[in-house]
Amino acid sequence: MSEVDSSHQPPGEGGALKRRAFVVEAAAFIVGAITAIVPGVAAAFYVLTPLFKKKSAKEGDDGFYMVGTATNLKPGGAPQFFQVRGVKKDAWTTYPSTALGGVYVRKEEDGSLSCLNARCPHLGCTIQFQTSKRDFLCPCHASSFAIDGERSNKIPPRNLDHLEVEIRNEDEVWVKFQNFRAGRESQIPV
Numbered sequence: 001m002s003e004v005d006s007s008h009q010p011p012g013e014g015g016a017l018k019r020r021a022f023v024v025e026a027a028a029f030i031v032g033a034i035t036a037i038v039p040g041v042a043a044a045f046y047v048l049t050p051l052f053k054k055k056s057a058k059e060g061d062d063g064f065y066m067v068g069t070a071t072n073l074k075p076g077g078a079p080q081f082f083q084v085r086g087v088k089k090d091a092w093t094t095y096p097s098t099a100l101g102g103v104y105v106r107k108e109e110d111g112s113l114s115c116l117n118a119r120c121p122h123l124g125c126t127i128q129f130q131t132s133k134r135d136f137l138c139p140c141h142a143s144s145f146a147i148d149g150e151r152s153n154k155i156p157p158r159n160l161d162h163l164e165v166e167i168r169n170e171d172e173v174w175v176k177f178q179n180f181r182a183g184r185e186s187q188i189p190v
Contacts, residue, residue: 063176064164067103070171073113079106079129079147081118084177102126103175104136105165106147115165115175116149122156124182136160157185 067082081104088098102118104127116136120127125140135152136145144152149160164176181188 063178064166064174065100065177066168066172067105067175068173070107070113070167070173073105073107073173075107075111076109077107078131078134079104079116081129082173082175084175086177100177101179103163103165103177104129105173105175113165113167113173114148115163117161117163117177117179119161119179119182120156121158121161121180121182121184127160157183158187161187 065084065086067084068080072080081102083102084100085097086100088095088100104116104118106114106116108114118126120138120140120143122138122141122143125138127136127138127143127145129135130137134147136147136149138144138156141155142153143156145156145160146152149162151159161178161180163178166174168174179190181190
C-alpha cells in the first residue's frame, strides 16, 4: 500500500480555501470600516455644526445692550455705573446672562447722554468714580481721568473709551458695548 501524502490536497481545493479566507477577511474589514466611519461622521457633524449655525436675532446683535433706566440720571449730575450683561457665546458654549463689563453713563446739562467704558485703558482694571473730586480713579495704578474721560496723568496710554449710548422705549438706556485692548495708545477692539 502506498502512503497518502497529506500535504497534497486535491486540485482546486487550496485555491478555494484561500478565496474563502480572503472573502471573510474582506467582509470583516468592510464591517469594521463601517463601524468606525458612521460614528466618526456623526462626531464630526456634532463638533462642526456650531461653526456653521446661523445666530438668531436677539439683544446685542446690533452691539447694543440694555443696561438700565434713565430715571436716576440727572442733568449735569454724577455718572451712574451700569453693569453690562448679555449672552456670551463661543462656537460650542453659551453663557447666559454673563457680565460682559461695565459702563458709566452721564446725562449732560443739555440732556444728551455720554457713556464711558469702565475699563481702565492702562491695564484693564475697573475704574471708580470719586464723587468728592468729580473724577475717575483706577484703584490698580492710580490712573486718573476727568469726568469727561480725559486722562489727568501720564499713566494710562489713552483717554477712557467713549461708547455709543441711546434711549429706547422712553427711559431704557442702551449702550453699544465693546472692550478695547489695554495698554495701547489706539483703540483696538478685543
